[in-house]
Structures are given as structure tokens and as C-alpha cells.
Amino acid sequence: MAGRLLFVILVYLLPPTLTVNPPVITETDSVTLHCQTPPSVSVSQCYFYTLSGGMVRFFPCLKNLTGTELLKMSQQRPPAEVQVKCSYIGKIEGSNSPSQHSDPSSITVRTLRPPTLTVNPPVITETDSVTLHCQTPPSVSVSQCYFYTLSGGTRVFPCLKTLTGTELLLISQQSSPAEVQVKCFYTVKHGGSTSPSPHSETSSITVRSSLTSAAPTLLNPASGDKVTGKMTLMVRAAVTVGVILLGLALLLTTKRLSENCISKRPKANISGLQGDYDETFSVVAYNATVSDDSREATSS
Known part of the structure; x- marks a missing residue:
């Protein structure tokens, strides 16, 4: 009996090596757990468990888990550091024997990333x-x-x-x-x-507001107060109308002054011709008459 027990201890299977990739994930990310068994042992499934408790899971020795699944397995909430170990069962002389546990590997599960x-x-x-x-x-x-x-x-x-x-x-x-x-x-x-x-x-x-934003805000250079573009357009329109009216008034005034000056010019009464004429026309007519009289006197 004692010899048999000693035999079992001596042939106890070597521990596997557990690798995790990546070591930091969120709840929606995935992590790969790889329980690497010794080359001399042929196994298809491994045992995974967490140090915080929870059920031991029987998975393929290469297993992908989401952060949420890992948290559920470890009975933890994010953010959390989940420590995992694994083992396997191999056959020795026709009987199944468990291996030693792997060293623990840590996986940090963060909360979901904010958008x-x-x-x-x-x-x-x-x-x-x-x-x-x-x-x-x-x-x-x-x-x-x-x-x-x-x-x-x-x-x-x-x-x-x-x-x-x-x-x-x-x-x-x-x-x-x-x-x-x-x-x-x-x-x-x-x-x-x-x-x-x-x-x-x-x-x-x-x-x-659509009403106040219909026109851009401008700066009144005189007072420094802000006025809307709509008010500025109204002011410009009023100034334009004023300039036009002022121009018309000046034009009418100039025309009236011109008419007054013409009406006050002296009237010419040329011999043989009665009537009022423009001063310029009268002078030309007068000069023409004088020239004709001079020719007649010379011929006599």
C-alpha cells in the first residue's frame, strides 16, 4: 500500500504553462488562455479556475474568453484583476491522473471604454x-x-x-x-x-435665435455699441436716399439761378429787327449789320 502511494507521487504529471494574451482587456474585448501541456502528454481539454473563486471550467487547452465571461467566471466586477490557473488530466498506465497546477497568470479587465x-x-x-x-x-x-x-x-x-x-x-x-x-x-x-x-x-x-442671427453683428465705429447688420443696412439706405435728395435739390437750385441770370441780361434792339434775343445772338447780329454798312460807305 505504501509502495503504491509512493509510486503515484513519483509519476505525478508535470504542471502546464499558462499564457494569456492580451493581459489587459475591457469587458467587450477577448483574451486567449493557452494551457500548454508537456510535449510528452497528449490531452484535448484542460481545467481553468480563478483564485477569487467560482466554478472550475473545463475548456479546450486553447480558449478565448471575453472580459465579461472572465468576470462571471471569477465572480468579480470591473475594473478587476483576474488571476487564473490551469491544469490537465493525463493517462498513466491506463488511468487518468491530474497534473499539478500552473503558475497564476493575471488579466486586468477594465470597464467599457467611453465613446x-x-x-x-x-x-x-x-x-x-x-x-x-x-x-x-x-x-x-x-x-x-x-x-x-x-x-x-x-x-x-x-x-x-x-x-x-x-x-x-x-x-x-x-x-x-x-x-x-x-x-x-x-x-x-x-x-x-x-x-x-x-x-x-x-x-x-x-x-x-434665427431673427438675431439673420444678419452679422457689426460694430458701430462712432459709439462702439453693437448693432445688427439689418439696422446698418437701414442706416445706409437712409443715407443714400438723403444724398440723392440733396443732389436733386442742388440741381434744382442751380437751374433756378441760371434762369434768373439769363432773365436779367440786357435786351438788344437792332435797327430793322424788333424783339428780344439772347445776348450772344444779338451781338453776332449787330456785328454783321455794322459790317454791311461799312461796305456801302466805302463803295459810295
Whole structure:
């Protein structure tokens, strides 16, 4: 009896080597557990168990597990460091014998990575549109995201969503002008449970009133006060009309002065011709008459 027990101890199978890759994952990522047995032993399955407790699992010696499955196996919650060992059963002289346990290997399981929220453009009016993009990690496959504002209101949309300023104000329960602060997150299903991700950083969208934003804000150089472009256009129009009216008034005044000057010029009464003539025409006519008289006197 004693000799048989001693024989069993001497032929106790060598421990396997456990490798994990990668050593740091999230709940949705996967880790590969490889329980490497000695080359002289032929086995098809291995035992995996965690140092924190839980059931011993019987898997192929090369096994992939998600972070969620590993946490369930170890009865832990993220973030957590899960320590795993493995062993195998080999045959010795026709009987199954367990191996020694491997050294522990650690796997760090982090919480789900938060998404990144981008908004474009960050300043809009009620009638303009803004694009919300809740960018999830590459390892996660989701079709919908949760968007919510810090002032209240949550909506489920595609992770790339376009909203008008009016729709955004309706979700945030605000009225323009307003600064709407938005966050987003996503959920991942594992079996029958759903895990929400951490929330994104806050992104701000400024929604201006369509009326006040119809024209650009300009600076009045005289007073330094801000006036709207609409008021500026009205002022410019008034100045233009005033300039036109002033020009017409000057034109009429000049015409009246010219007419008064012409009416006050002396009238010429040329011999043989009676009537009022323009001064210039009268002088020409007078010079012509004088020239004719001179010719007659010379010929006589």
C-alpha cells in the first residue's frame, strides 16, 4: 500500500504553462488562455479556475474568453484583476491522473471604454443643422447610441445623427439663445444582460435665435455699441436716399439761378429787327449789320 502511494507521487504529471494574451482587456474585448501541456502528454481539454473563486471550467487547452465571461467566471466586477490557473488530466498506465497546477497568470479587465462625442458645427441657429457623432471603440459593434443633455432629456439615435437647432432645443427643454451641453454612451449585450458604457466628455452647442442671427453683428465705429447688420443696412439706405435728395435739390437750385441770370441780361434792339434775343445772338447780329454798312460807305 505504501509502495503504491509512493509510486503515484513519483509519476505525478508535470504542471502546464499558462499564457494569456492580451493581459489587459475591457469587458467587450477577448483574451486567449493557452494551457500548454508537456510535449510528452497528449490531452484535448484542460481545467481553468480563478483564485477569487467560482466554478472550475473545463475548456479546450486553447480558449478565448471575453472580459465579461472572465468576470462571471471569477465572480468579480470591473475594473478587476483576474488571476487564473490551469491544469490537465493525463493517462498513466491506463488511468487518468491530474497534473499539478500552473503558475497564476493575471488579466486586468477594465470597464467599457467611453465613446468620443464630436459636434459640427458648434454654433448654429434654430434652422441650421448640427451633426452629433458618438464614436465608439473599434472593438465594439453597436448601431445605436444614447444622447442626453445636461439640462434633461435623453434620446436613442444612430451613433451619427443630424439635428436642427429647433430639435436640439426641444430635447434639451431650452429656448434660444442657449448653450446646449450634450453627452453620449452606448450599451453592449452579453448573453441576457446589457452593460452600459461610461459616458463621453461633454460637448457644447450654441443655438442662436434665427431673427438675431439673420444678419452679422457689426460694430458701430462712432459709439462702439453693437448693432445688427439689418439696422446698418437701414442706416445706409437712409443715407443714400438723403444724398440723392440733396443732389436733386442742388440741381434744382442751380437751374433756378441760371434762369434768373439769363432773365436779367440786357435786351438788344437792332435797327430793322424788333424783339428780344439772347445776348450772344444779338451781338453776332449787330456785328454783321455794322459790317454791311461799312461796305456801302466805302463803295459810295
